Structures are given as C-alpha cells and as structure tokens.
Amino acid sequence: MKEIPVGLLGFGTIGVGVARVLLDDGKLITRRVGAKIKLAGVADIRRGPRKGVKLPKGVFTTDALSVVDDPSIPIIIELIGGKTVAKKLVRRALERGKHVVTANKALLATYGDQLFRLASRKGVNLAFEAAVGGAIPIIRSLREAFVATQMTSIFAIINGTSNYILTEMTQRGTDYREVLAEAKKLGYAEADPTFDVDGTDAAHKLAILVMMAFGAPVTFSRIHRDGITGISPLDMAFAHEFGYRIKLLAIAKGDTSSIEARVHPTLIPKDHPLAGVEGVLNAVYLKGKPLGESMLVGHGAGMMPTAGAVVADVVEIARDIIAGCAPHRAPMRAWPEKSFRPISIRDIRERSGPYYMRIAVIDRPGVLSRISGILGAHRISIAQVIQKDRQVDGAVPIFLLTHEAVEKDLLAAVRKIDRLSMVKGKTAFLRIEE
Amino acid sequence: MKEIPVGLLGFGTIGVGVARVLLDDGKLITRRVGAKIKLAGVADIRRGPRKGVKLPKGVFTTDALSVVDDPSIPIIIELIGGKTVAKKLVRRALERGKHVVTANKALLATYGDQLFRLASRKGVNLAFEAAVGGAIPIIRSLREAFVATQMTSIFAIINGTSNYILTEMTQRGTDYREVLAEAKKLGYAEADPTFDVDGTDAAHKLAILVMMAFGAPVTFSRIHRDGITGISPLDMAFAHEFGYRIKLLAIAKGDTSSIEARVHPTLIPKDHPLAGVEGVLNAVYLKGKPLGESMLVGHGAGMMPTAGAVVADVVEIARDIIAGCAPHRAPMRAWPEKSFRPISIRDIRERSGPYYMRIAVIDRPGVLSRISGILGAHRISIAQVIQKDRQVDGAVPIFLLTHEAVEKDLLAAVRKIDRLSMVKGKTAFLRIEE
Numbered sequence: 076m077k078e079i080p081v082g083l084l085g086f087g088t089i090g091v092g093v094a095r096v097l098l099d100d101g102k103l104i105t106r107r108v109g110a111k112i113k114l115a116g117v118a119d120i121r122r123g124p125r126k127g128v129k130l131p132k133g134v135f136t137t138d139a140l141s142v143v144d145d146p147s148i149p150i151i152i153e154l155i156g157g158k159t160v161a162k163k164l165v166r167r168a169l170e171r172g173k174h175v176v177t178a179n180k181a182l183l184a185t186y187g188d189q190l191f192r193l194a195s196r197k198g199v200n201l202a203f204e205a206a207v208g209g210a211i212p213i214i215r216s217l218r219e220a221f222v223a224t225q226m227t228s229i230f231a232i233i234n235g236t237s238n239y240i241l242t243e244m245t246q247r248g249t250d251y252r253e254v255l256a257e258a259k260k261l262g263y264a265e266a267d268p269t270f271d272v273d274g275t276d277a278a279h280k281l282a283i284l285v286m287m288a289f290g291a292p293v294t295f296s297r298i299h300r301d302g303i304t305g306i307s308p309l310d311m312a313f314a315h316e317f318g319y320r321i322k323l324l325a326i327a328k329g330d331t332s333s334i335e336a337r338v339h340p341t342l343i344p345k346d347h348p349l350a351g352v353e354g355v356l357n358a359v360y361l362k363g364k365p366l367g368e369s370m371l372v373g374h375g376a377g378m379m380p381t382a383g384a385v386v387a388d389v390v391e392i393a394r395d396i397i398a399g400c401a402p403h404r405a406p407m408r409a410w411p412e413k414s415f416r417p418i419s420i421r422d423i424r425e426r427s428g429p430y431y432m433r434i435a436v437i438d439r440p441g442v443l444s445r446i447s448g449i450l451g452a453h454r455i456s457i458a459q460v461i462q463k464d465r466q467v468d469g470a471v472p473i474f475l476l477t478h479e480a481v482e483k484d485l486l487a488a489v490r491k492i493d494r495l496s497m498v499k500g501k502t503a504f505l506r507i508e509e
Numbered sequence: 510m511k512e513i514p515v516g517l518l519g520f521g522t523i524g525v526g527v528a529r530v531l532l533d534d535g536k537l538i539t540r541r542v543g544a545k546i547k548l549a550g551v552a553d554i555r556r557g558p559r560k561g562v563k564l565p566k567g568v569f570t571t572d573a574l575s576v577v578d579d580p581s582i583p584i585i586i587e588l589i590g591g592k593t594v595a596k597k598l599v600r601r602a603l604e605r606g607k608h609v610v611t612a613n614k615a616l617l618a619t620y621g622d623q624l625f626r627l628a629s630r631k632g633v634n635l636a637f638e639a640a641v642g643g644a645i646p647i648i649r650s651l652r653e654a655f656v657a658t659q660m661t662s663i664f665a666i667i668n669g670t671s672n673y674i675l676t677e678m679t680q681r682g683t684d685y686r687e688v689l690a691e692a693k694k695l696g697y698a699e700a701d702p703t704f705d706v707d708g709t710d711a712a713h714k715l716a717i718l719v720m721m722a723f724g725a726p727v728t729f730s731r732i733h734r735d736g737i738t739g740i741s742p743l744d745m746a747f748a749h750e751f752g753y754r755i756k757l758l759a760i761a762k763g764d765t766s767s768i769e770a771r772v773h774p775t776l777i778p779k780d781h782p783l784a785g786v787e788g789v790l791n792a793v794y795l796k797g798k799p800l801g802e803s804m805l806v807g808h809g810a811g812m813m814p815t816a817g818a819v820v821a822d823v824v825e826i827a828r829d830i831i832a833g834c835a836p837h838r839a840p841m842r843a844w845p846e847k848s849f850r851p852i853s854i855r856d857i858r859e860r861s862g863p864y865y866m867r868i869a870v871i872d873r874p875g876v877l878s879r880i881s882g883i884l885g886a887h888r889i890s891i892a893q894v895i896q897k898d899r900q901v902d903g904a905v906p907i908f909l910l911t912h913e914a915v916e917k918d919l920l921a922a923v924r925k926i927d928r929l930s931m932v933k934g935k936t937a938f939l940r941i942e943e
Contacts, residue, residue, distance in 0.1 A: 092799065095799075096657050096799055100657060100659070100798075100799075103657070103659055104656070104657055106724070106844065106845075106848050107656050107724075107840070107843070107844055107845070107848070108656070109845050109848075204654065210799075210800050210801060210803060211803065212646065212649075212650045212653075212654030212655070212803075212805075215646075215649070215650070215653055215654050216646045216649070216650070219646075219649055219653075219821060219824075219825060220638065220646030220649050220818070220821050221646075221817070221821070222538070222541050222542070222820070222821050222824045223530050223534060223537070223538055223816075223817045223820040223821055223824065224817055225534070225537055290540070290541075346785075348785065348806060351780075351782065351785050356802075364813065365526065365529075365530055365534075365644075365813030365814055365816055365817040366644050366807070366808075366813075366814055366817050367644060367807065367808040367811065367813065367814045368790075368807065368808070369644060369645065369646075369805075369806060369807035369808070370804075370805075370806040370807070371646075371803075371804075371805050371806075372782065372803060372804040372805075372806070373800070373801065373802065373803035373804070374800075374801040374802070374803070377801065379798065379799030379800075379801065380799055380800055380801045382657075382799055383655070383657045383658055383799040383800050384654070386656070386657040387653060387654050387655070387656050387657055390653075390656045390657065391653060391839075394838050394839055395832075395834070395838065397835075397838075398829075398834040398835040398836075398837075398838035399833070399834065399835055400829070400832040400833065400834035400835075400838060401831075401832040401833055401834075402832075403832075404828050404829065404831075404832035404834060404838075405825075405828055406541070409541070410540065410541055411540075411541070411543050414540050414541070414543075
C-alpha cells in the first residue's frame with residue numbers, strides 16, 4: 076500500500092480536526108484513495124496534549140521548519156492563520172516544491188496572486204477549499220463543475236458569525252449587542268469579532284470567489300464593505316413587514332471585463348433561497364450561463380466540517396501524485412495562470428437598485444412631503460412608505476422603500492435630508508437585491 | 510493549441526445544448542482548459558437542421574458507428590437515452606478504449622455495474638454528472654469534496670416534474686390531474702409522465718447516489734417507490750395545517766453495511782431546507798461525518814443546464830488526457846472498483862418513523878375510539894388528530910399524525926381499519942421525516 080506523508084502546521088481547532096479525520100477515519104480514506112494518507116509531522120508553538128486526539132509518537136514538534144523542510148513530505152497543510160508566519164511558511168513550502176493545502180482566506184485574499192504564481196512556477200498545487208464556505212464544495216465546483224459556465228452573479232452568505240447574529244435578531248427581535256454577547260458565550264463569535272461583523276472576513280472570501288468565477292485577481296481591499304453593527308431591531312421588524320429578510324451578503328455581478336463586488340447587509344425577498352439559510356450555515360447562490368441558478372449550502376466553519384474539506388484537498392493532491400498527472404491538471408484557481416486578466420471593479424456609487432431607508436423625524440405636518448421632494452429631485456421615487464407613531468428618542472421613524480435608484484443620487488439625497496431641522500440623527504439605508 | 514475531438518450520439522434537446530455550449534462558448538472553454546474541445550462527429554437517426562445551432566460541415570451523420578469507431582475521437586458523449594441502442598453504443602465505445610460521458614440514469618441504474626467494470630478494465634472513464642440532478646454538482650462532490658465523509662443520510666428532490674406538480678398543488682390548492690395537464694402544456698411533463706410521477710426516475714437516480722455515497726452497487730429495482738398520483742388537495746391542505754410540506758423524496762439512510770433506500774411522497778417540516786425547493790428545481794440534502802449537513806440546489810433538467818454538466822465531464826476527461834494522468838485518477842463512482850462491496854437494503858416494512866394518515870369515515874359516535882383502539886393494539890400512538898365536518902362522498906375525513914411507528918404495524922392496522930363498516934374507501938398514509 077502506497078503511503079503519502081503529509082505535514083500539518085498549526086495544531087489548533089481545525090488542526091486537531093484534521094488529525095482526527097486522518098487518524099480515526101484513516102481506513103475509510105485509504106479505501107477510497109487506494110493509498111494511505113500518513114500524518115508524518117505536526118508543528119505548533121504550543122506543546123501539550125489536545126482534547127480528542129492522540130498523535131503517534133514522534134510526530135509532534137515545535138519546529139515548523141523541520142516539517143516544511145522534511146524531504147519525505149510532499150504535502151503541507153497550513154492551519155496557522157494570519158498573514159505573517161503563515162505566509163513565510165507557505166512560501167517556503169512552495170519554494171521547496173511541496174503542495175500546500177490551506178484554509179487561510181486572509182492570506183489568499185491579500186497575497187494570493189503572488190503565492191499562486193509561485194506555486195505555478197514550481198509545478199505544485201496550492202489548494203484552499205476550506206478557505207471559503209468551509210465544507211461547502213464551492214471552490215471545487217467553480218474549478219470543475221461550472222467550467223463551461225460564464226457566471227453573471229454570486230450572492231453568498233459566507234460569514235457564520237454575522238448570519239447567526241442576524242438570524243437571532245430576526246427570530247427574537249433582540250438587539251445586536253445582546254445577541255453578540257450570547258454568540259460569544261456559545262462560541263459562535265470570537266472574543267474580538269470585528270472582522271466577522273464589519274464584513275472583512277466575507278470580503279476576503281468574496282475576493283477568492285471573484286478570482287475563481289471571473290478569472291481575475293482581485294485584492295480584497297478593493298471590495299466595498301459595510302458591517303452589521305448598525306442594524307437595529309426596527310430594521311428587522313420593518314424588513315419583515317415589507318416581505319424581506321436582512322442578510323450580510325457578499326455580492327459579485329458582472330462579466331470577465333468588469334464587475335460589482337461588495338459586502339453589506341442586504342434586504343432580500345423572504346422567498347429567495349438565501350433567505351432561509353439560518354444560523355451558522357453558509358450558502359453560495361450563483362447564476363450563470365448555461366448553469367441557470369444553483370445554490371450550495373453547508374457548514375461554513377466548525378472543527379470537523381472544515382477538517383473534512385482540508386482532507387478532501389489533500390486527497391485530491393494525493394490522487395494526482397498517485398496517477399502521475401502533470402502539475403495543475405485542473406488550474407488551481409479555476410483558470411490557467413497565464414489566462415488571468417485584470418478586471419475593473421465598478422464604483423459602488425454607480426450601484427443601481429432599490430433601497431430601504433429609515434429616517435427619524437419629528438412628527439409634524441409636511442415632513443413626508445419635504446423628504447419625498449428631496450428624493451424626487453435626485454431621481455428617486457418611493458415605492459412604499461410606512462410611518463409609525465411610536466416615538467423613539469423624541470422622534471418617529473419613517474420607513475421607505477424606493478424604486479430603482481443610483482447610489483450616488485441616494486447619498487446626495489440623504490445628505491440633504493439629514494440637514495432638515497425636522498430630521499433627527501442620521502438616516503440609515505440598506506440595499507435591496509431582488 | 511492542442512485539440513481534443515469529441516463525438517456526440519443523440520442530437521435531441523440536450524445534444525443540441527451540448528453542441529451550442531461547445532460551439533458558442535468554445536473560446537471560454539478553450540481559455541479555461543488550455544485546449545480546444547472539438548465537436549468532431551454528431552450522430553442521430555433524424556436528419557435535418559436543429560433550432561439554435563449550426564453544425565460545421567461534415568460533422569453530422571446518421572451512422573452512429575462511424576462516430577464510435579472513429580479512431581481519432583477519444584471521448585464519446587451518449588445522449589440517446591433508453592437502455593437498448595444506448596447500451597450497445599456505450600459498450601462498444603468502452604470496448605474500443607474510449608471515454609464515455611452520459612446523462613442516461615436509466616442505463617446506469619440498470620446496467621451500471623457491468624458498464625463501470627468494463628470501463629475499469631479498459632482504463633477509460635465513464636462520467637455521468639448530468640445523470641443525477643442535472644446541473645447540480647452532486648456526483649463530483651460525492652467523488653471528491655466529500656471523500657473524507659461517511660454519509661449517514663441523503664434526502665433528495667431529484668425529479669423536476671413531480672416537484673413542479675406538488676409545488677403547484679400546494680400553492681394553488683389544485684387537483685393532481687389539473688396540474689399535470691398544465692405541466693404537459695408548459696413542457697414540464699412529458700406526454701407519458703409515468704416514470705416521473707410514479708417514482709421510477711427518482712429511484713434510478715437514487716440508485717446512483719447510493720452507489721456513490723455508500724460504495725455499493727444497488728440495482729434500482731430493489732428500491733421501494735411510491736408515486737405522487739394518490740396525493741389529494743386534502744393531504745396538501747392538512748399537511749400545511751400541521752406545519753409540513755409534501756415532497757417526493759428519494760431517501761437513503763445507513764452506513765456501508767446496510768441502508769434504507771426508498772422513493773415516496775414525504776411530509777417534511779416546513780422549515781426544513783428542502784421544503785423551500787420549489788418548482789422544477791432539484792436539491793440533494795446530505796448528512797454525514799465530518800461533513801455535518803450540506804445541500805446542493807439547482808436545475809435538475811433543461812437543455813442548457815444539463816448541457817453544461819455534460820461539458821464539465823468532457824473537460825474533466827480532457828484535463829486528465831492533457832496532464833497524462835493514469836486511468837481513474839479519481840474513481841468513477843467515488844470508490845475504487847475493487848473496493849465496491851454489496852450492501853443490504855432494509856425491508857421498508859421495518860421502516861420506523863412517524864406517519865400521516867387520512868381516513869374517510871361515516872361520522873357517528875365512537876368511530877375515533879374504534880380507530881385509535883386498533884392503532885393502539887398495533888403499538889401506534891396518535892400525536893395529533895383533526896376531524897373536519899366537511900363531507901366528501903358521504904364521508905368525513907379524519908387526519909392523524911402518529912408518533913414513531915413501524916411500517917408493518919401500520920400496514921396491519923390500516924388493513925383492520927379499512928374493514929370497519931364506518932370506514933369508506935382505502936385509508937391513505939404518508940411517511941413523515943423530521
């Protein structure tokens with residue numbers, strides 16, 4: 076029986092999951108692969124046993140380089156996270172002609188282009204199914220199943236923490252802060268959840284999806300992102316009343332020459348397939364030709380589901396090794412490296428679509444007429460309006476849905492509205508996608 | 510630029526779609542594959558032009574053998590359908606050492622085992638993504654993404670015609686026959702829809718899913734199937750009232766030693782992810798370790814989505830050819846041929862779970878007590894009961910939900926209930942899955 080040794084860098088939650096899959100389910104994997112995937116080295120700066128797994132003797136080390144540089148190990152799994160040590164070790168492994176499997180979306184969204192080019196030159200694979208949507212087979216599907224499809228749009232729920240928070244806020248009418256505190260207790264939010272709730276993590280993943288779907292390298296810093304911290308239970312309740320749900324969506328639309336790419340809380344109709352994706356589940360909803368529409372749903376995080384995706388990448392590389400395939404049988408990022416072309420990202424100020432607005436006003440005659448006058452002057456027409464008589468901080472909220480409008484017009488109108496003496500605080504708005 | 514010639518057998522709807530993808534989107538595919546997939550031969554018994562596509566000169570023939578036997582063509586696409594000519598030509602192509610791509614679920618569900626063994630001996634691939642769930646990448650995902658997962662259950666909506674009919678019946682409260690007539694007009698049901706509405710088509714596909722998920726050959730004739738023809742608007746309305754939806758589900762549960770495998774209309778809770786899969790969409794919902802839960806949704810049929818899946822299989826084989834991989838880099842049916850093991854299929858009479866029952870009774874005192882007495886004597890306890898006073902054919906319907914019960918007990922109880930003088934007609938029952 077052929078053995079394929081693998082080295083594991085980072086023995087935290089996912090690392091322990093990977094070790095458990097390889098050690099506990101080794102027989103299943105060996106039966107399916109026709110070779111044994113052997114955990115030959117595990118490196119972490121923290122010593123000591125980990126719950127739920129017992130490594131074979133001599134496998135653990137605190138010296139990551141001894142694993143990366145071991146000439147008998149052809150596949151390195153990077154689960155350290157972050158962009159410093161991880162980057163150094165991934166580069167080193169690739170330089171030494173080793174295949175790398177990683178779940179590190181921040182690393183790929185920031186330095187992906189140079190790392191994929193390096194892997195390409197060295198004739199090795201850099202695989203990353205677990206980096207986007209955890210156990211959802213979206214990376215593989217974009218590379219293989221959807222190879223004949225020209226994507227036109229991607230809508231994705233790819234941050235479990237924010238989806239959990241929004242789901243709880245919707246179902247229980249609770250406040251953002253209250254749900255966040257609970258999510259931390261339950262382990263669904265990290266101690267510092269900034270990157271999850273401000274859209275950064277989703278933007279990292281969207282950069283990777285865009286790269287795969289449109290054949291273009293996109294640095295995540297060019298992706299517009301708004302977080303969920305400003306969503307109030309009022310927004311939730313009125314979205315509900317209008318027949319919508321609020322989800323933090325990563326959105327890309329366009330073709331291989333220019334796209335929109337943005338992450339923000341979005342109103343979607345309650346019968347949209349993504350509206351029912353609740354809690355910590357993730358989902359990617361795609362449209363394209365000839366595909367039509369497709370949606371993939373699953374666990375976006377969590378020790379065992381993510382570990383399963385990491386091991387699937389290891390198996391794929393092992394199968395290429397066993398079958399003696401030339402490097403990059405299937406292109407790492409869905410398009411051959413030499414066919415990657417720059418893509419222009421449209422300014423979000425040019426975004427066109429309907430909007431939801433919440434304006435806090437002092438209830439006096441003529442206020443709605445003033446507001447609709449300003450909107451009209453900016454080519455924005457009102458589709459629906461609801462005014463409630465419930466006072467919040469001495470003002471009443473007006474809720475508006477607009478017809479299709481251009482974002483820069485909306486921004487200009489909001490600036491003028493917020494200068495009215497009868498308007499209190501800042502007007503909140505959210506984008507609607509149908 | 511390297512060229513990979515392909516031959517196409519069957520120039521009907523999907524065949525035309527494949528030709529359109531290869532001819533119209535050829536540049537996209539060439540860019541992604543790094544080689545040109547060339548449509549070298551197209552065979553059909555029916556001559557004449559097809560709408561929406563113009564074949565290059567000299568490509569069309571009525572002589573399928575001239576395509577299958579052409580030594581310059583390494584990949585044959587079979588889209589003839591049926592189990593006679595298609596089987597003969599697929600066998601012949603495999604015998605001649607050609608890779609075959611097919612969308613023919615009936616062929617694979619019936620003769621798959623011998624065909625895969627032949628392909629295995631000949632060192633060629635038999636690929637079939639489009640055979641189950643059309644554009645949904647379920648076959649590929651079972652083979653690659655979920656390679657480390659031991660599946661525990663599969664619930665699938667894999668017949669678009671019946672899902673369309675049930676969706677329309679639910680949403681509009683219409684009768685089965687009325688909706689079927691409409692579906693035929695709209696092209697969502699064939700002139701003879703028997704195999705779609707009686708569960709045969711879904712059972713074909715389930716046989717393939719079981720083979721992939723559990724590593725066992727399963728002949729479809731061993732799969733229990735009930736169709737949707739007996740579902741009445743009354744069932745729909747009351748399922749709704751109890752918080753359920755009725756879907757024709759293909760279900761497999763178990764492990765690599767024994768499974769349940771069945772196709773039948775099923776009550777599922779209205780917040781189950783499959784409950785929202787409406788119209789002609791298909792979906793496969795999976796559970797396993799370490800995967801957790803996952804669902805893949807998309808077009809299960811239709812010219813262009815299905816054609817996209819066929820072309821993805823062609824590309825995968827082309828990539829293996831270009832990279833010079835040894836045969837069967839990834840096992841055709843997810844597990845290496847030599848690792849396939851028989852699996853025992855549990856008798857549906859041993860199925861255990863809750864049931865829905867509809868009993869037509871003459872409304873007189875004591876009827877419910879007689880019925881519940883019979884159920885109790887067969888170890889069946891009632892969870893909920895609703896009796897309506899609306900008369901249908903001189904009787905009133907009683908609707909029951911049971912707690913967990915064993916099917917053979919239920920069948921025995923139903924036989925006794927149907928013998929009661931106060932019971933009219935045959936008692937209908939449906940399985941509930943939570």
